[in-house]
Amino acid sequence: MRAPATRRGRADGRRLRPSPRLHVTKEQYWRAQIRRIAILLAVWAVVAFGLAIFGAPFLNRFSFGGVPFGFWMAQQGAIFVFVALIWIYARSSDRADAEAGLAETDASTSAGGEGH
16 A cells, blocks of 8 residues: 655655646646546446436336336445446546556655565
8 A cells, every 4th residue: 555645745655746747737637537426426426326326217117127117226236337437547547647647656666575
């Protein structure tokens, strides 16, 4: 696990060094990050509540694997969507970090046994 960053640098005393190719400001970075989180939470809410709970009577008209689709969405589908949203968030955050010059490198993270 990485040492947490502080305002002036890392907890282990090393300074944070953003890339000299900083393409976005801090405000733009965090605005995009909050927007990304809000969109993914909205998708999660629509799937978990909209489809699985409120849309279940309509979805139960269809079957998936021999069970009503509304039941399947509530029990399995929402979990699959949640895992997919986590993957999407991680990938898009990595891209945003790289664009902002904040991507993790081998030099900026600790090795397996180092500092643990």
